[in-house]
Every structure is written in structure tokens, then in C-alpha cells.
Amino acid sequence: MNQRIALVGFGMHPFGRHPVSGMAQGVAAAKEALRDAGTEWPAMQFAVGGSVAAGNADAIVAELGLTGVPFINVVNGCATGGSALGTAVHMIASGAHDVGLVVGFDDHPKGAFNPPPSAFGLPDWYGETGLMLTTQFFGFKIQRYLHDYEIPAKLLRTISAKAFRNGALNDNAWRRKPLTEDEIGASTMLADPLTQYMFCSPGSGAVAMVVCRAEIAHRFTSQPILLQACELRSRRFGTFEVFSPWLFPDRTDSVSTDASLAAFESAGIAPADVDVVQLQDTDTGAEMMHLAECGFCQHGEQTELIASGATEIGGTLPVNTDGGCLANGEPIGASGLRQVYEIALQLRGRAGARQVPGTPRIGFTHVYGAPGISCCTVLTT
């Protein structure tokens, strides 16, 4: 990145199901981020916000104040939060502005997402006959992956148990009750081999952050987080993605691999340097596969890596220390920003009961979702 970017204030509304609207949660998160940065809404030179199901993000100006600020709404599937942050980065890097607010919130109905096929350029019969479910994609992908790399299916339970254990340490998480591997395995089978407690649920929540040129970060905080890279990619020909009526016989690297490689290259940092990681865990299989797709291990090495405890909070490669999507749910507009929020908390040493030991200095976040997009960030102290 030519222009160094800093994140200087963070706010979150707890994830889960709440009596307040997603938009009201967005307002709460925005106010908290401004407070955390020791600044006020009128000081924001721009704002970028995203929400898929809870209204236009820029409607929050009615609560925050009608200051005339240029406010851009971003809707970009599961990468909505990451795309909002990326847009803010470009607005600062272009020299147009020095400081602004990024906000993401959402509030989804209970149950699996059910977008109209036409929204994804797909024919109606694909939805009518019961093929258009994200849960099926994750079932297909992990089923084949376990087969190809001879990974035991019980590893899916181990990953899930970690998520809920970490969520229990997180006051902002939705699911805060630890579950045993047996309870996870015995829950309702939703998409073989994935059970109910191996999937995250659409929910509500909000995250906001104040973003500025790194040179002026000291005006806002003594603990700025540097955004070393924020890279968004869409699927290339030959990848296997959600909502695919057909696949090309010769497959290529996933969009997650493309986005993570771009982020590491842009930051000049390697996966081995990373101290704390956030990976998209729509389901436990996704966390397992994304470990390899994002370069943290070779395909098939997960069995040993996870069994060794490496991905636990006290391990060598802590993954989803806040419980990830599994424990927090997936309010799409906020989800990618939640990952950045958690890494910032860890790098600032403010993660409390779930603080990664030592002094973590480098973090990584990865979002994946429909229609085959991924956004990755690299963050440092």
C-alpha cells in the first residue's frame, strides 16, 4: 500500500438476536468507535457502510447527525464488511480524505439464507428444485475434501468445540455455552457430514471503526492498528464455489487462496509470521479448509495441526479466538469487520479472558462467501 492506513477506534454491538434493529445496532457501534478514537461524528470526512438485510447503512446519519458527510453504501455479498473497509482504504489512499468511519451491521431472519436465484444470475428451477442452499455447498466441499486428504470426520467436532469454548469467553458472542464433541456430533444432521452445531447461523450485530492516514493516528489513540493489506477477489474460472450448477473438470486455486496471497504479498508478510488468525468458519469444514487455502498449512496437514492444539488460544496459531462465525453468527454486513475488531483487540492486548499469550503483533482476517468472493486483511501493531 502506498499510503499507510491506521485503524484508531473500534465499536461493536453484541452479536446474536436482539429486540433492537440492525440499524440501531449500527448506530451504537458507530458511537462506540468514535468514543474509542476520542473523536466525534462531525470530524468524519467520509463514511462507508454496509448492510445486506437491515436497510441502507447511510440511514444512520439521522441518528448520528446530518453533517453533509459523503456516505457510501456498500453491498457485496458475504464480503460486504470487507468491501466497506477496502473502499475506505482507497478513499484515504487516493488522498481524498484523512479520516472516516466504516460501519457494518445486519439482521437476518432465522434459518438458512434464501436469496432469489435471479439475484445470482441463476435460473428459477435451481431454487425451485432445492439446489440453492449454501449449506449444501459446504457439505459437498468438505465431503470431497475429507475423501481427498483422508482426514477423519471427527475433526469437524473438534473445531466446533473450540469455537463454542472461545465464544464462552466472549461477552459479545451469541453462543456462549461450551458444547462437547459428542453433543456436536449428535445434533441434527443438516448437510452430511455437517451437523447443526457445525454450522453458524445468520443473526444480527454491528461493528464500526475509525480509519485514518497512519501519520495522524496519534491524534486519536496511543494504540493504532496498522492495516497493512486489504484485498478483495472474486472467483476465477475453474474454482468450486457456492451456488454452482456446474463445475469445470480441471479445478484451480480457490478465491480464498487468491485473496490471501494478494494480501500477504501487499503486506510483505508471510503466513508463518502471523500471530493470530481469523478464518471464515461458516461451518467447521470451512475453517479446516481455509487454514490450508490461506497458506497456514498444507492440504491434509490439518489433522495433526488441530490435534496438536495449535489453533487454540494458547497454541502456536490461534484461530477464531472470539468463537468465529460459529459462536457469533453471521450478520453479513458486520461479519468481516468483526474479524478485524477481534484482531485489533488481540493486538492491543485487550481481549481479556481470551487474550492470546505473549505479545501478538501480526494478525490476519479472511472472509469467504457467496457468490465466490473473498476479502483478506493483514493487521499489525
Place this chain on the structure above:
Amino acid sequence: MTSPDSPAPDRPAIAEGLFFRLGSEPALRGAECAECGCVTFPYQNSCPRCTASAMSELPLPRTGRLWSWTVQGFPPKSPPYASDIPFGPYGVGYIDLGVVLVESRLTEHRPSLLRIGMPMEVVTIAWGDRVSFAFAPVEENR
């Protein structure tokens, strides 16, 4: 009430141009790129690999092998799901037809009877007053 797995050759297809009917046997209707040979399903007008716009229709092979599978264990939301029979778990999978892998409902939903690599063939299934397609284990019909 109709079974989703009962053949119904006389009814219209769930979408025009989704498959050919060769006598009683269906074949999915794909598109083949004249420039690079890429095969898509369903038919589309331009090539997602080489970006050329010279696609011609192609009856896809009727048999292939199961590349991956899962079982839909909960009722999909309506819309977009539109079925006139009570929900029961159903199998879904990708079938490797050589030139392309297609996603499809399966006539089998019991995990113990599904395995990666098993041979399958395309069949028609009743879908309300129309006809859709599915893949069936070859052993079932021989």
C-alpha cells in the same frame, strides 16, 4: 400427490431447454464453446473461460460418477423452493460427466448407499405438474 422419483415423460420440463428427451431417456442440454471447448450446464450464450460468444448446444453424457454428495436434512425455504410433496431428506451431488460436472438432486438419500466414485445416470423426475432431472445410482436400474 406425486413422488419426486417417479418418471413422468408426458409432462413439460421445469424449464425450457433444460434437457433433451431421447425417446424415454433424458440428456441434459449443455453448451460447448467453439473456441476453447469449455462445456457449461445449463446452456449459456458466452464462454466463462475464454469469453468467446460462440456456444453451441450439446447433449451431455447420460452417465458419470459421483464426485461429491450431501443430504439436504432440513426443509429449504419457499421461495425459492417449490415442491408439492411433504419434505423428506433428499440427496444432492455433483456428477462427473467427463466434459463437465453437474450439480443435481439424487434419487438416493441414504448416506450408507452413497459413495464418491459410484456410477450414476440421469433420469427424469416428476416435479408437480412438470418434469425435472435427477441422477440415480446405476445399480438401481439394472
